[in-house]
Amino acid sequence: MSLPLAVDYANTLSASRGRTSDHLDGWLAAHGVPPEAREPRFEPLRDAIRDLITAAAEQAPFPPQALATVNAASAVVPQWLELTGEGAVVAHTAPKASEAERLLTDVARSAIELLSDDQHAALCACQAPGCVQFFVRTHHRQEFCSAACGNRARAARHYQRRKEQ
Numbered sequence: 001m002s003l004p005l006a007v008d009y010a011n012t013l014s015a016s017r018g019r020t021s022d023h024l025d026g027w028l029a030a031h032g033v034p035p036e037a038r039e040p041r042f043e044p045l046r047d048a049i050r051d052l053i054t055a056a057a058e059q060a061p062f063p064p065q066a067l068a069t070v071n072a073a074s075a076v077v078p079q080w081l082e083l084t085g086e087g088a089v090v091a092h093t094a095p096k097a098s099e100a101e102r103l104l105t106d107v108a109r110s111a112i113e114l115l116s117d118d119q120h121a122a123l124c125a126c127q128a129p130g131c132v133q134f135f136v137r138t139h140h141r142q143e144f145c146s147a148a149c150g151n152r153a154r155a156a157r158h159y160q161r162r163k164e165q
């Protein structure tokens with residue numbers, strides 16, 4: 001299953017065996033923004049989206065600073081709809097926007113849609129030890145972002161139980 005853009009973006013930070021790794025550059029490059037076009041706004045946007053998803057997963061109020069960051073990014077590139085005489089709708093994007101600005105805006109709008117609608121309730125933080133990834137729950141007892149995390153968590157619980165016996 002492919003993740004919403006904003007969740008995929010939040011997950012460019014991952015952790016394995018206690019070490020975090022950052023895949024932001026690779027992710028941006030894969031979305032048409034090479035490292036030399038990377039903007040300083042990308043990292044705070046990721047932090048803000050991670051904070052908002054965490055709040056949603058914990059059913060806590062959204063942190064105002066994170067909201068402000070996402071809303072500001074959403075406004076970077078103006079978009080508007082035009083109705084033609086034939087009754088068709090044409091979507092326009094400000095022509096001067098750079099690829100980086102478009103991506104920033106797309107990611108922020110994905111986060112806004114994700115955090116405002118019913119999917120909100122399905123947003124989860126992975127419960128595996130040490131994992132920092134988010135996912136959208138597709139069945140109701142899902143606790144982990146991946147099968148690998150599920151296996152690791154079960155092994156850790158099993159080990160814990162044996163130690164306690």
Ligand SMILES: [Zn+2]
Nearest residue numbers: 126131145149
């Ligand atoms: Zn995980």
